[in-house]
Amino acid sequence: MKKLRQFIAEILGVIGRLFADDSAKSTMIVGILIYSVLYPQPYVGEVLRDVPVVVIDQDNSTASRTLVREIDVTDLVDVTMSAPDMETARDAFYRRDVYGIFVIPAGFEADILASRPAPVAAYSDGSYLLIYSNVMRAVATVAGTMGAQVNYARLTALGVDDGVARTMLSPVAVTNVAVFNPQGGYASYVIPAAFVLILQQTLLMGIGLLHAGRRPPTGQRLWATITAYFTLYMVWVAFTQMLIPYLYGIPRTGDLATLLLISVPFICACIAMGFAIAMAIPWREGVVFLLVVIGMPLFFLSGISWPVEMIPDHLRSLSLLVPSSTAISAFVAVDQMGASARDVASAIETQLVLVVVYSALAVALSRLPRNRR
Amino acid sequence: MTPSHLPPGFRRIWRRELRQIATRPSLAFTLVPLPLILFLMLAVIFAPGLPRDLPVAVVDLDGSTMSRQIVRMADAAADVEVVEQLASLSEARQALVAQRAYAVLMIPAGLEHDILLGQRPEVVVFSNSQFLTAGGIVGRSLSTTVSTFSSGVSLRLLEAQGVGSDRALDLITPIPVQQSPLFNPSLDYIQFLLSAIMPTVMQIFICATAVLSFSREHHSPNGMPRLQRIALSPTRAILGKLLPYTLVGTFVLLLGDVLLFNVFDASFRGNVFVFFLNGLVFILTCQAMGALIALIAKDTTGALGMMGLIVAPSFGFAGVSFPRFGMTLFSQIWGAIIPLTPYLQLRTDQTLRGAPLEYSLPTMGWLFAQLLIFSALLWVMTRKTMAQTPVSENTISDTQESTS
Structure with a gap:
């Protein structure tokens, strides 16, 4: 019991440090809130008329x-x-x-x-x-x-x-039924997908800001740090995948259990990758720079706006190293199309593999003399 | 500060900036190799130009000669490939959800029988509009296939009634529409998307390098007053610090365009000089905006974050995918202050549209106005921050006063 209380205190300490760091706070908290207002604006009309x-x-x-x-x-x-x-x-x-x-x-x-x-x-x-x-x-x-x-x-x-x-x-009648996004709305198409990428990028950036070029946390502190980021981002998952669609009137059909099945491994993969990047690039500005510029290319690798079948196999395989490449369409399938866990099983597997790969990489990189100072 | 033989002024700042780039390999990497890698990656993604052979599923409940003919015709279309024959609609739904197919062609039982009896059977195309591009393409393609099939049946029926075949054709389409896409005849995504995405990515790079350059001064102790000593004036400081990146940025943007217009044969029907000028003014405007953000923000990462918030969603506001006239007033205004918006508009004018110059002048004026406003603000902020009294000397004298 005492141990648990100590652990919770440790978690609160991590959250406290996150709020005390202006850059991390504006990325992982304020940034997401601003994005949730600003980003959907061009598309709120949903359908092009007149x-x-x-x-x-x-x-x-x-x-x-x-x-x-x-x-x-x-x-x-x-x-x-x-x-x-x-x-x-x-x-x-x-x-x-x-x-x-x-x-x-x-x-x-x-x-x-x-x-x-x-x-x-x-x-x-x-x-x-x-x-x-x-x-x-x-x-x-x-x-x-x-x-x-x-x-x-x-x-x-x-x-x-x-x-x-x-x-x-006209001996044969043809009816075209648009399913999952019946009115063909632009906001319904782009917003649920974009916010998955926004979660990934801000999480990677935030971990970079808090840990790049610094001695990585160890032992209980490490687990408290991971738990803190995980909890914060599960709140953001709920916010971006449930509240935002509601606020912008985007139809949503997914159930909570399946959403958890994809979002838990996804957030874990992002945290592991975040630490791997923070250990690999000891330059905070460098981490932010890299993540800001690759955001848009990553979106086009996700298969939402450009069919994934058209992406050459090598590039597609390479892109699997980034959680969003498979997670975005899985989130969309679950939330907008009512997919079951079986339908998105391969995306969940990919996320789990990434958790293992990036955790191992982060641990290996943390052994570098540079990161042990 | 390293001693220099050059007297204070533009050349001194310029050389100092070049040295700063040269001693930071990671910065140098972000200037040329990284944007080129991203350009190549984007080019590889969009290289096919048009989506082809997108997977669709078929539920053929009739299994007749006619229904098989429809399926064959659908498969023969360039943009669609029939990958699965399914037995029921629930299986078809699963194929859509699991993204094995972008659309399902549902042929009802008794199709052939109903056609022969003149009972107008209904073929249904279910297309996944959550994937707007792919779902739209396959949905249109399958509907067209069924309509073509229907016209063929119609032709035979009319001929059977004794209407001549030429006359029957006229009857089927009494008001033919000649549809002409201006400027991008094949509706190619390279012309439409890739050509707009590359400058969008470049905008982020240009702003970010300007942010980093000015943050190095503004966010290091007494950096701005030191700049005052070695540059003497805000104008010289701004030019000396930013021009190296202007040259590199122009070079990289041009390389991207060479890739686009030479390798991918995107159409270029405008004025080369205006196109080049547009790129240059765009880069200068982005730099002024980035440097200004660096002087407003509290620290370097804060500046990069603020810049990210402005430039990262700018593609949506520029109106390439969803047009600006369909947006809310707020979005139109927000889009109007971002350099990408006029740049892309003028770029479309001077590449795809081949618009006579006079139509591009207002857009040019718009971009120049942005440049003017951002540089004026940058100049004021630079002068203000450069004129600050060095902080540490102040603190030192303060403590001295308090001790004395």
Whole structure:
């Protein structure tokens, strides 16, 4: 009992020293709080709506005006101007007043009435994929619906039976169901993943700030230090994986037990790696510098925004040395997709292997004469 | 302080800074090799340009000639590869959750039978939108495949009704949409993402080296007053300390661009001079911002942390992935004060878009305004800190006074 009380006192001492160190405090406490407010800001709109587009209506008929109106009505784009010619439209485009150009050539209505194909054209910015996809989806959907109406009228005029006309034009129906993130929200996609990386980076940085270039703790002090960081970061896991999604209205389906099964080994792996880095780089500023610059490349190795299948095998294998490379998608699977422990078993294994590897490395490095001073 | 033959001034500071780099191998490593290693790593990640052969699963409850044809067509598409045939939807769900597949193509039982009877069977594509990029690509690809299949059936049905095949084609798509991606015709991720990520990583390096350079003075005892003695003026101190990194940063940024435009053949349709000027002003602005942070923060690690908070989320605010016009007012303003935002906008103008120069002038003005503001603040802070009376001498005289 006395031993336990002593151990708890030791843990509180570690937390106290963490709070007394301005840099460590601003990284491991204040930094995460600021990030939780600042980082999601660009994405809180979730879905891109009302992309401004310009219309060049060279037909100016009832049919063309209907088409323009229908496009304007969609959530995806907003027809903000109409231009007489391509030159004016291009000017607005270069000035970034609009991000899409929609052209209805002269003779559009006449073609429809004469039962000829009545082509239209849509141009958008291929350098911004989200914008491009919005513009094209709007035009394709509206042209498709209007085309189906035209066709249906034609076939029934030919004397084809109502139901037969419908099945003839589209004999198979296709439905695309987006699962796990039904509205395709950007915040839902990026925030749960990014905060796993933020936890890892701040934990590695904090341990670097508190221990790099210093004599490592030993014995009971070492275990108290590890317990203190672990406890603090389990609180952060709960904060970033449960409270933040709630605050930003991001749907969450995961259960607590599975979240613990992935987060415990993940935080342990980060602590072990943190000590290994602190023992390897005796220069506090160096540790912070390295971790700040590799944050973004690490995100692209996680498979969230760029499919992991596209990363060459060597680089993928190498990236497994960093806990986030497997943990991010495992956290996302558990929290956003309701994965069970079995589904993320390989990620959990990887974390456990990393705990062993980095603990051994940290112990070995701590034997260096440099770290024993 | 090491004695120097040079008189105080710009050249003395410049040479002193170079010597400081030369005597710190880890600092030298972070100047050129480290950014290049990260550039190469990013280049390797995005080298395919477009995701191909992404894994999808199929639940074919029909098992007919037609359903097998749909599966074959799906597999033949460049961006999709059918990796699993599953028996039920629950197995399919498991494949999605375990990330063995980004989407599931579900073909209902009786598909062929229903088509022949004209009962419009429904094929469902379940795509994992938690992985927005991959899920979106495979979802679109599978839907297109089914639509193509449907059009083929439609064509045969119309021909069976005695409609000529040319005429039948016209009937299926009465309003064809000619979709043209301007500037990035293949919707390549190298042009879209890699080209923006490299400068973002570079921004962190440039800010961080400026932070370290100024922190070495500001966060060592009497560093700033010493700078006053050997530089004589804030302008000379700033230029002498930062220009070595400007040259190195420009060189590394250019190497990244050479990789991008020569090895990856990213399109460059703008003005080389404006592009280069944009890079230079960007680097200077980042340096001014980094040095300013070093003079505000209490210590070196605090300065690096503060810098990290500002530059690390800047990619999101710059509006490459989620556009700025869709953001809240706060995000638009925050993005507007970060050098990356105008730099990337102008970079897109002068590489992909090939925009005539006059359209880039406002963005150029925006970046110059940032440079002006950050350098003015830096100059004021440098002058202020350089003019401080040396602390230790003060304390010494204080104690002397108290003892006397």
